[in-house]
Amino acid sequence: MTPDWGLLERRLRPLLPPRAVVSKRQELLAYDCDGLTLNRHQPPLVVLPETTEQVAAVVKLCAELEVPFIARGSGTGLSGGALAEHPALVIATSRMRKVLEVDLANERITVQPGVINSWVTRAVAGDGFYYAPDPSSQVACSIGGNVAENSGGVHCLKYGVTSNHVLAMEVVLPDGSITTLGGGLPEMPGLDLRGVFIGSEGTLGIATAITLRLLRTPETVAVLLADFASMEAAGEAVRLITGAGVLPAGMEMMDNPCIQAVDDFFGVDEYPREAAAVLLIELDGHPLEVKESVEIASRLCLEAGxxxxxxxxxxxxxARLWKGRKSAISALGRQFPSYYLQDGVVPRTALPGVLAAIDRLSAEHGLAVANVFHAGDGNLHPLILYRAGEEGVNERVKALGADILRLCIDAGGSISGEHGVGSDKRCYMDWMFSADDQATMQLVRRAIDPDGLANPGKLFPTPRSCGESHRRWQEVKAENPASPLAMLEVV
Incomplete structure (x- = not known):
């Protein structure tokens, strides 16, 4: 059924504050893409609620009128998860920016989903606390989006990703009801529905209040910058350091194109310009522990070359050293306004071989690739750089991106470490998961959203978007009628 968008708009306006319904075409342009700019889809309507109750009222109306809806945070996502590929109401949480409660005695803070990541640390830094997950886009990305994608960041090597720091969430489910997942304690009895929701990319509902775990600010912090004549040597340094039992707070690598772009961007040679790679290593903790770790890590970097x-x-x-790493993508974007950022993961031991293979793929496809990534946990972020005006370039870019992800899978890795699957990588899900695996995930999704209104078409392959995946899905189902695939049809 095609929604009556005029009727929906008229029904929405009494539920929301003035100017909270966006329907003018020129204003909707701001919502036609996220950080993934290869595809653009303008939604028919956008709403800007400010409270949990307003979100619930909007979602309940969508359920009544059978209107699909998509939650959207700051729009910095890189997997197309917040795009309205097919007409849907976009529920933007950008006006939900209140810090609801600060509970330092229990080392936690509760915020609305539109609160920017870096604001959380800013709210408690004066009291000696901070929030550990720190994506490179932390000055722009929202906590709600971080929850949806289970985002990581520089410090995920030692402190983990978003799921390790979310205690509880107030959630609006796809029927408009409000529930709480998790609780004030790190461990709660019962099924971990909090864990199921985090990383579900908006397919199970919308988080409207999120309780986060805070950490004490480390006593001492040091950062090392090591330069190498090859990416392989830098990868060997990563292997040696982690193998020696040293656990850095973060360990990041940049290749020569990134180094030069950053130095040009800031007009100063902060990083050794001719180096093939640099490794940034942050160590934190007790002063004596940090001093010893610095000595060990420095010695092992020199041993690696x-x-x-x-x-x-x-x-x-x-801050000066980290500024370049945090600005690497922006610096590259200055030279190449169009880029496609991938997010594969490989075991640390596979880094040298995978990086060399990416170089070969870059040459084969005739497209430049720059590498900046979380070396400590093998989360690669190859940037495919291209000129948007070139004929057929989008298809070449996507083909190279697919080859890189296939390479990651073959090395024992994953198609995503922190950017999510969204619409960009859903067709590759069956490279990692069998048809039965995916059907079991869909059973959970259908149990919570039986009408499929919450962010439809994302995360999983569909017949329309992934014909090849669907063909293989059907073949496996025919071979095993008792699998979860058969169960899915009767749900």
Missing amino acids: AGAVREAWSDEAR
């Missing part, structure tokens, strides 16, 4: 190892201990010096 580092040209030099630079230490930064002051807040200013550390």
